[in-house]
Amino acid sequence: MISTFTGIIRQGTDRHPDFGAGSNLPLGLMRIYRSAQEKNLTPLAVQKSSLDRAGQGNLAFDMRLGNWPTAGSFRNEPDRRLHPKTFPHGCGACAAAQRFAAGISMISKDFLKSGHSPTLVSAFLYFDMSFMVWVLLGALGVQIANDLGLSPAQKGFMVAVPILTGAVLRIVAGVMVDRIGPKTTGAIAQAIVISGLLLAFVLKIDSYTGVLMLAGVLGVAGASFAVALPLASRWYPPQYQGVALGIAGAGNSGTVFASLFAPSLAKAFGWTTVFGFAALPLIAAFIFYLLFAKDAPDPPAPKRLDQYFAVLKQQDAWWFLLFYGVSFGGFVGLSSSLNIYFNTEYGLDPIKAGFFTAACVFAGSLFRPVGGSVADKIGGIRTLSIMYIVAAITLTIISFRLPNAFTALLFLIVGMGALGMANGAVFQLVPQRFRAEIGVMTGLVGMFGGIGGFYLATSLGLSKQALGSYQPGLIGFAVLALIAYGGLTLIKRRWRTTWGGVLENVRI
Numbered sequence: 001m002i003s004t005f006t007g008i009i010r011q012g013t014d015r016h017p018d019f020g021a022g023s024n025l026p027l028g029l030m031r032i033y034r035s036a037q038e039k040n041l042t043p044l045a046v047q048k049s050s051l052d053r054a055g056q057g058n059l060a061f062d063m064r065l066g067n068w069p070t071a072g073s074f075r076n077e078p079d080r081r082l083h084p085k086t087f088p089h090g091c092g093a094c095a096a097a098q099r100f101a102a103g104i105s106m107i108s109k110d111f112l113k114s115g116h117s118p119t120l121v122s123a124f125l126y127f128d129m130s131f132m133v134w135v136l137l138g139a140l141g142v143q144i145a146n147d148l149g150l151s152p153a154q155k156g157f158m159v160a161v162p163i164l165t166g167a168v169l170r171i172v173a174g175v176m177v178d179r180i181g182p183k184t185t186g187a188i189a190q191a192i193v194i195s196g197l198l199l200a201f202v203l204k205i206d207s208y209t210g211v212l213m214l215a216g217v218l219g220v221a222g223a224s225f226a227v228a229l230p231l232a233s234r235w236y237p238p239q240y241q242g243v244a245l246g247i248a249g250a251g252n253s254g255t256v257f258a259s260l261f262a263p264s265l266a267k268a269f270g271w272t273t274v275f276g277f278a279a280l281p282l283i284a285a286f287i288f289y290l291l292f293a294k295d296a297p298d299p300p301a302p303k304r305l306d307q308y309f310a311v312l313k314q315q316d317a318w319w320f321l322l323f324y325g326v327s328f329g330g331f332v333g334l335s336s337s338l339n340i341y342f343n344t345e346y347g348l349d350p351i352k353a354g355f356f357t358a359a360c361v362f363a364g365s366l367f368r369p370v371g372g373s374v375a376d377k378i379g380g381i382r383t384l385s386i387m388y389i390v391a392a393i394t395l396t397i398i399s400f401r402l403p404n405a406f407t408a409l410l411f412l413i414v415g416m417g418a419l420g421m422a423n424g425a426v427f428q429l430v431p432q433r434f435r436a437e438i439g440v441m442t443g444l445v446g447m448f449g450g451i452g453g454f455y456l457a458t459s460l461g462l463s464k465q466a467l468g469s470y471q472p473g474l475i476g477f478a479v480l481a482l483i484a485y486g487g488l489t490l491i492k493r494r495w496r497t498t499w500g501g502v503l504e505n506v507r508i
Helices: 005-011 027-038 092-104 107-114 117-134 141-148 152-180 182-203 208-222 225-233 238-269 271-292 305-313 315-346 350-378 380-399 405-433 438-467 471-497
Strands: 002-004 044-051 057-063
Touching: 117 152, 117 182, 117 208, 117 225, 117 238, 117 271, 141 152, 141 208, 141 238, 141 271, 141 315, 141 350, 152 182, 152 208, 152 225, 152 305, 152 315, 152 438, 182 208, 182 225, 182 271, 225 438, 238 271, 238 315, 238 350, 305 315, 305 438, 315 350, 315 380, 315 405, 315 438, 315 471, 350 380, 350 405, 380 405, 380 471, 405 438, 438 471
Parallel strands: none
Antiparallel strands: 002 044, 044 057
């Protein structure tokens, strides 16, 4: 009789149903199996051979690999008999645990062999540097506003323009990726951004109009999301998509660099000089990209323009646009606005405000993969629900202007961490619902994330100018988080009993 460990874990027990009262499946083996599931390995099956009531005897082990990647030496020895007395637990299953662990240790090598590592690194660097300059005006917002005498509404609009243009251009970039390939699209985008930064540096822009023109150019950097991810993912087979996209997508950490270094450089050399400094790492990443990035062979056929929006005929697609508009919109909107917020509300100088902002942005970036992992364990719907509630509560508390900057920092770190985890949870759900349309949905969801960020950054500036407080903007976005939570509450039963109910080994 063959019994898979999948059934055991679903039952939540450590006892193998075939082995009788005296044999327990070691918990360590169950942990190893769960780790294997996360790496998309096929279930390990154990065949009872000769086992007495004390759990002694021989067992036959079988790795049913099918089309999945090799798991170490199991491929060559699918039916090796192992004697339990050679293992400390006195159970043949322990042997499987040790052999299976050895197989899992090979996954990293298999991953490196399965794709094209130089392209993956190129995609990460491109994404990282692009995100750094995408929020650059937010990091320099205090110094630019002081020199140009900007009103709160003008400051909010200045930091929001790159977010909006980046959101719209993600669709344009997605179409170009399909038509001319991701490498060429990325090269064009990087050349535009580098040229814009160098031109702003040479001309030493000194007007609000000039800054807004640069903001539009920096929006091209925000579109890198739609280029870097397919550039990397097309090289890797399905079982390694999560790892590849996780590495390439980690580039959103570039937002931290802008907040950490731009205010200090602006104080020392002037904010227009920072545009020249920012171009230097972009040029280095661009050279690496041109030398080492390659388009994957056999790309998918280009879609017709009407196919990009056909998915919007499905109701679920609009729910995901709302969910990511709140989670990523909150993250990127705050990332671009917090330097100005800390300076205006608590009188922090630009450099200290940058450090405070960097701490908040780092929390949001760090907890994004954590959110995806938690969603894998407890389900994306539950994770999102919790994070929206946490984000709504923290934004509401912050809106009452806390007594000091450090208390505000603490709550903002919690809020940004919740939004980051929500980002990871959304993308745990999207591939399960729209597996066949994942490329199109990634572009559309990413676009609405940028639109949400534009709304938040703009509303903060407008509310500060009109009412002298950021409270209306913050509470307005907290209400959006509660609307997203309410939407999840309405649809979760239908999702779990329709497309979510037929998924194997996946919790939504």
